Amino acid sequence: MDSPKTFAEIDLRALSQNLGVVKSKTKNKTVLAVVKAGAYGHGSVRVSRHLLKNGASMLGVAFTEEAIELREAGIKAPIVVFFDPNDPEIYFKYSLKPVIFDLKNAKTFSARAGKLNKKISVHLKVDTGMGRVGMSSSNAISEILKIAELKNLRLEGLMSHFSDAGLADQGFAEHQLEEFTCLIRALKEKGINFKFHHIANSAAVLRFPKAHFNMVRPGIMLYGYGPGARTGLKPVLSLKSRIIFIKTVPEGTPISYGRTFITKRKSTIATVPLGYADGYSRQLSNSGEVIIKGKRAPVVGRVCMDTVMVDVTRIPDPKTGTEVVLIGRQGKEKISALDIADKVGSIPYEVLTSIGQRVKRVYNY
Secondary structure: OOOOOOEEEEEHHHHHHHHHHHHHHOOOOEEEEEOHHHHHHOOHHHHHHHHHHOOOOEEEEOOHHHHHHHHHOOOOOOEEEOOOOOOHHHHHHOOOEEEEOOHHHHHHHHHHHHHOOOOEEEEEEEEOOOOOOOEEOOOHHHHHHHHHOOOOEEEEEEEOOOOOOOOOOHHHHHHHHHHHHHHHHHHHHOOOOOOEEEOEOHHHHHHOHHHOOOEEOOOHHHHOOOOOOOOOOOOOEEEEEEOOEEEEEOOOOEEOHHHOEEOOOOEEEEEEOOOHHHOOOHHHOOOOEEEEOOEEEEEEOOOOOOOEEEEOOOOOOOOOOOEEEEEEEEOOEEEOHHHHHHHHOOOHHHHHHOOOOOOEEEEEO
16 A cells, blocks of 8 residues: 555654653653543554553543543543543443532432442542633532532542643742642541542643642643753654645746745745645745755745645755655754744644644554
């Protein structure tokens, strides 16, 4: 079978290295690896298997559909579902752990567990400043005491979430951590103990050791991105394609929709089979760059749904089939998801998770 024209190359050795950074930074705390959104665009099944094999203990997803995909692929590890507490039947069928937002959620799960003559392990979410989901920290004690009375629930985890993903505002992070710590202390005084306490995202793993407790929830750092320099992280995903057509055009030739780029000299233009339908942002029109034969080449004209055009006039002897690197390294040049995010006013999370399903994932060890 022919190799794909456009593909995302996933470096599983880099994934192992990044998980190693987590374990080192946290002194081997329990790792709940976040693999939601297709493992941030890297492919949830293969990535999950590799992380579990290399020391992760649990997996975290956003919705039950993501958990079902992992279960149907044969993954048996504990899976925590962050945002989907409305269909208890699914949790019992697939042995999943719900994140509970309030007493109403808790009662629903407990009632269903009772009918099945089972218990279910749950993680309780407290809102310490994110303003998204979870019990308000101001009334969490009274609510959790009522939840603790429900006989069919095991209170496995107590969790919260930092509102500043990069922890640029340490002051507010300190406030959230204090809220969380005080809640843990108050609950212990009332005889309510959880197996796990977790609030540390990737940024907190790297920069906020006080927040590690006995479980951490790394996400973006597993895939090679995190705040600060010299983190020891290595990007896992490279996005590559190949030239499918080359033409030489005279000065004054318009390129792509809207004629937003017109050649100022005789130019060699290459067409690459990847576009905004594959997650290569239209905002990279006339501003993006790719790497060909170890040299940078500019994206010219508007990014199309299925293709981009690149000026390869200064690239030595480009041909149909020549490799094009859109994210990754070639020779001494490299383009990261962060570089692209900076160009389009976004974050690496969005760049990576936007890479479409028709882009084949290829895994290298």
